[in-house]
Amino acid sequence: KAGVTQTPRYLIKTRGQQVTLSCSPISGHRSVSWYQQTPGQGLQFLFEYFSETQRNKGNFPGRFSGRQFSNSRSEMNVSTLELGDSALYLCASSRDHQETQYFGPGTRLLVL
Protein backbone atom coordinates (compact mmCIF):
# COMPACT_ATOMS: atom_id res chain seq x y z
CA LYS A 1 0.00 0.00 0.00
CA ALA A 2 1.41 3.38 -0.96
CA GLY A 3 2.21 5.78 1.85
CA VAL A 4 1.20 9.37 2.34
CA THR A 5 2.49 11.56 -0.45
CA GLN A 6 3.00 15.31 -0.36
CA THR A 7 3.67 17.69 -3.19
CA PRO A 8 5.71 19.64 -3.79
CA ARG A 9 8.58 18.54 -1.60
CA TYR A 10 10.31 21.93 -1.67
CA LEU A 11 9.00 25.39 -2.28
CA ILE A 12 10.44 28.89 -2.23
CA LYS A 13 8.12 31.87 -2.02
CA THR A 14 8.42 35.54 -1.17
CA ARG A 15 6.62 37.47 1.53
CA GLY A 16 3.06 38.38 0.66
CA GLN A 17 2.57 35.52 -1.78
CA GLN A 18 0.26 32.60 -1.19
CA VAL A 19 1.00 28.90 -1.40
CA THR A 20 -0.96 25.69 -1.77
CA LEU A 21 0.36 22.36 -0.55
CA SER A 22 -1.11 18.99 -1.42
CA CYS A 23 -1.43 15.74 0.48
CA SER A 24 -2.64 12.37 -0.76
CA PRO A 25 -3.49 10.03 2.10
CA ILE A 26 -3.08 6.29 2.29
CA SER A 27 -5.86 4.54 0.42
CA GLY A 28 -8.85 4.01 2.71
CA HIS A 29 -7.85 6.75 5.13
CA ARG A 30 -10.48 9.45 5.54
CA SER A 31 -8.76 11.64 8.12
CA VAL A 32 -6.01 14.03 7.09
CA SER A 33 -4.17 16.21 9.58
CA TRP A 34 -1.65 18.94 8.94
CA TYR A 35 1.26 19.93 11.16
CA GLN A 36 3.84 22.68 11.02
CA GLN A 37 7.37 21.93 12.19
CA THR A 38 9.84 24.71 12.96
CA PRO A 39 13.06 24.72 15.00
CA GLY A 40 11.61 27.22 17.43
CA GLN A 41 8.07 25.94 17.94
CA GLY A 42 8.52 22.26 17.16
CA LEU A 43 5.60 20.28 15.80
CA GLN A 44 2.29 22.07 15.97
CA PHE A 45 -1.13 20.88 14.90
CA LEU A 46 -2.77 23.00 12.21
CA PHE A 47 -6.06 21.26 11.42
CA GLU A 48 -7.73 17.98 10.63
CA TYR A 49 -10.17 17.09 7.90
CA PHE A 50 -12.46 14.11 7.86
CA SER A 51 -14.91 13.34 5.06
CA GLU A 52 -14.42 16.80 3.55
CA THR A 53 -15.18 18.60 6.83
CA GLN A 54 -12.78 20.38 9.09
CA ARG A 55 -13.14 18.50 12.33
CA ASN A 56 -10.48 20.10 14.47
CA LYS A 57 -8.34 23.22 14.31
CA GLY A 58 -5.15 24.32 16.02
CA ASN A 59 -4.16 27.77 17.13
CA PHE A 60 -3.08 29.34 13.85
CA PRO A 61 -4.24 32.54 12.18
CA GLY A 62 -6.88 32.56 9.50
CA ARG A 63 -4.21 32.87 6.81
CA PHE A 64 -3.86 29.12 7.18
CA SER A 65 -6.72 27.21 5.63
CA GLY A 66 -7.38 23.84 4.14
CA ARG A 67 -9.84 21.65 2.41
CA GLN A 68 -10.44 18.03 1.64
CA PHE A 69 -11.84 16.52 -1.50
CA SER A 70 -14.19 13.60 -1.92
CA ASN A 71 -11.25 11.27 -2.62
CA SER A 72 -9.75 12.32 0.77
CA ARG A 73 -6.91 14.25 -0.81
CA SER A 74 -6.28 17.44 1.06
CA GLU A 75 -4.77 20.81 0.36
CA MET A 76 -3.64 23.50 2.69
CA ASN A 77 -3.27 27.11 1.73
CA VAL A 78 -1.30 29.87 3.34
CA SER A 79 -2.09 33.38 2.19
CA THR A 80 0.00 36.53 2.64
CA LEU A 81 3.11 34.60 3.52
CA GLU A 82 5.36 35.81 6.31
CA LEU A 83 8.99 34.95 6.96
CA GLY A 84 7.90 33.00 10.02
CA ASP A 85 5.88 30.64 7.85
CA SER A 86 9.10 29.01 6.71
CA ALA A 87 8.76 25.47 7.99
CA LEU A 88 8.35 21.83 7.20
CA TYR A 89 4.67 21.13 6.68
CA LEU A 90 3.71 17.57 7.45
CA CYS A 91 0.56 15.78 6.49
CA ALA A 92 -0.67 12.68 8.30
CA SER A 93 -3.51 10.33 7.47
CA SER A 94 -5.49 7.82 9.46
CA ARG A 95 -8.68 5.84 9.08
CA ASP A 96 -10.26 7.92 11.81
CA HIS A 97 -9.32 9.34 15.17
CA GLN A 98 -8.26 6.68 17.67
CA GLU A 99 -6.27 5.22 14.78
CA THR A 100 -2.58 5.66 14.14
CA GLN A 101 -1.58 8.65 12.03
CA TYR A 102 0.93 7.97 9.27
CA PHE A 103 3.05 10.87 8.12
CA GLY A 104 4.18 11.95 4.71
CA PRO A 105 7.72 13.21 3.97
CA GLY A 106 6.64 16.82 4.27
CA THR A 107 6.85 19.95 2.16
CA ARG A 108 9.68 22.29 3.06
CA LEU A 109 8.59 25.89 2.53
CA LEU A 110 11.07 28.74 2.52
CA VAL A 111 9.71 32.27 2.57
CA LEU A 112 12.14 34.98 1.47
Add this chain to the structure above:
Amino acid sequence: AQSVTQPDIHITVSEGASLELRCNYSYGATPYLFWYVQSPGQGLQLLLKYFSGDTLVQGIKGFEAEFKRSQSSFNLRKPSVHWSDAAEYFCAVASYNNNDMRFGAGTRLTVKP
Protein backbone atom coordinates in the same frame (compact mmCIF):
# COMPACT_ATOMS: atom_id res chain seq x y z
CA ALA B 1 -4.86 20.81 28.20
CA GLN B 2 -2.75 17.93 27.06
CA SER B 3 1.00 18.42 26.82
CA VAL B 4 4.17 16.41 26.46
CA THR B 5 7.59 17.00 27.99
CA GLN B 6 10.78 15.43 26.78
CA PRO B 7 13.37 16.55 29.34
CA ASP B 8 16.42 15.63 27.29
CA ILE B 9 17.13 17.76 24.23
CA HIS B 10 20.19 15.78 23.19
CA ILE B 11 21.53 12.39 24.24
CA THR B 12 24.75 10.71 23.16
CA VAL B 13 25.27 6.98 23.63
CA SER B 14 27.88 4.55 22.41
CA GLU B 15 26.92 1.95 19.85
CA GLY B 16 25.85 -1.21 21.65
CA ALA B 17 24.88 0.63 24.81
CA SER B 18 21.35 0.72 26.15
CA LEU B 19 19.07 3.69 25.62
CA GLU B 20 16.23 5.29 27.50
CA LEU B 21 14.45 8.40 26.27
CA ARG B 22 12.14 10.07 28.73
CA CYS B 23 8.64 11.33 28.09
CA ASN B 24 6.16 12.82 30.54
CA TYR B 25 2.65 13.80 29.60
CA SER B 26 -0.15 15.82 31.07
CA TYR B 27 -3.63 14.71 30.22
CA GLY B 28 -6.88 14.38 32.12
CA ALA B 29 -8.02 11.02 30.88
CA THR B 30 -6.24 7.99 29.55
CA PRO B 31 -4.14 9.26 26.70
CA TYR B 32 -3.13 7.69 23.47
CA LEU B 33 0.68 7.76 23.45
CA PHE B 34 3.11 7.48 20.60
CA TRP B 35 6.78 7.53 19.82
CA TYR B 36 7.88 8.70 16.38
CA VAL B 37 11.36 8.93 14.89
CA GLN B 38 12.50 11.48 12.33
CA SER B 39 15.67 11.28 10.29
CA PRO B 40 17.09 14.52 8.86
CA GLY B 41 14.88 15.96 6.15
CA GLN B 42 12.33 13.19 6.51
CA GLY B 43 8.82 12.79 7.82
CA LEU B 44 7.90 10.96 10.99
CA GLN B 45 7.94 7.21 11.31
CA LEU B 46 5.87 5.53 13.99
CA LEU B 47 7.94 3.40 16.36
CA LEU B 48 5.17 2.28 18.69
CA LYS B 49 1.92 3.32 20.28
CA TYR B 50 -0.10 2.74 23.41
CA PHE B 51 -3.86 2.85 23.36
CA SER B 52 -4.80 0.46 26.17
CA GLY B 53 -4.00 -2.95 27.59
CA ASP B 54 -0.50 -4.17 28.34
CA THR B 55 1.56 -1.25 29.57
CA LEU B 56 4.76 -2.57 28.01
CA VAL B 57 4.57 -1.95 24.29
CA GLN B 58 6.86 -3.44 21.67
CA GLY B 59 7.63 -1.50 18.55
CA ILE B 60 9.72 -1.68 15.43
CA LYS B 61 13.52 -1.70 15.24
CA GLY B 62 13.81 -3.31 18.69
CA PHE B 63 12.26 -0.43 20.63
CA GLU B 64 9.88 -0.77 23.52
CA ALA B 65 8.10 1.68 25.81
CA GLU B 66 6.38 1.40 29.15
CA PHE B 67 3.29 3.35 30.14
CA LYS B 68 3.34 4.28 33.81
CA ARG B 69 0.14 6.03 34.78
CA SER B 70 1.32 6.84 38.31
CA GLN B 71 4.32 8.72 36.91
CA SER B 72 2.59 10.09 33.79
CA SER B 73 5.45 8.69 31.81
CA PHE B 74 5.96 6.78 28.59
CA ASN B 75 9.70 6.20 28.31
CA LEU B 76 11.26 4.65 25.23
CA ARG B 77 13.96 2.01 25.60
CA LYS B 78 16.28 -0.06 23.47
CA PRO B 79 18.73 -2.59 24.90
CA SER B 80 21.46 -2.11 22.31
CA VAL B 81 21.71 0.96 20.11
CA HIS B 82 22.87 0.80 16.50
CA TRP B 83 24.52 3.63 14.59
CA SER B 84 21.45 3.79 12.34
CA ASP B 85 19.32 4.78 15.35
CA ALA B 86 20.82 8.27 15.30
CA ALA B 87 17.83 10.55 14.67
CA GLU B 88 15.34 12.75 16.46
CA TYR B 89 12.71 11.09 18.59
CA PHE B 90 9.33 12.55 19.39
CA CYS B 91 6.86 11.52 22.02
CA ALA B 92 3.25 12.47 21.32
CA VAL B 93 -0.13 12.32 23.01
CA ALA B 94 -3.59 12.34 21.48
CA SER B 95 -6.99 12.25 23.02
CA TYR B 96 -9.70 9.69 22.57
CA ASN B 97 -11.91 11.77 20.35
CA ASN B 98 -9.71 13.80 18.07
CA ASN B 99 -6.56 13.76 16.02
CA ASP B 100 -5.03 16.86 17.56
CA MET B 101 -1.76 15.20 18.47
CA ARG B 102 0.56 17.11 20.79
CA PHE B 103 4.26 16.50 20.42
CA GLY B 104 7.16 16.91 22.76
CA ALA B 105 10.08 19.07 21.70
CA GLY B 106 12.03 16.01 20.64
CA THR B 107 15.24 14.33 21.76
CA ARG B 108 18.14 14.20 19.36
CA LEU B 109 20.09 10.97 19.64
CA THR B 110 23.74 10.79 18.64
CA VAL B 111 25.42 7.38 18.50
CA LYS B 112 29.18 7.20 19.05
CA PRO B 113 31.14 4.45 17.30
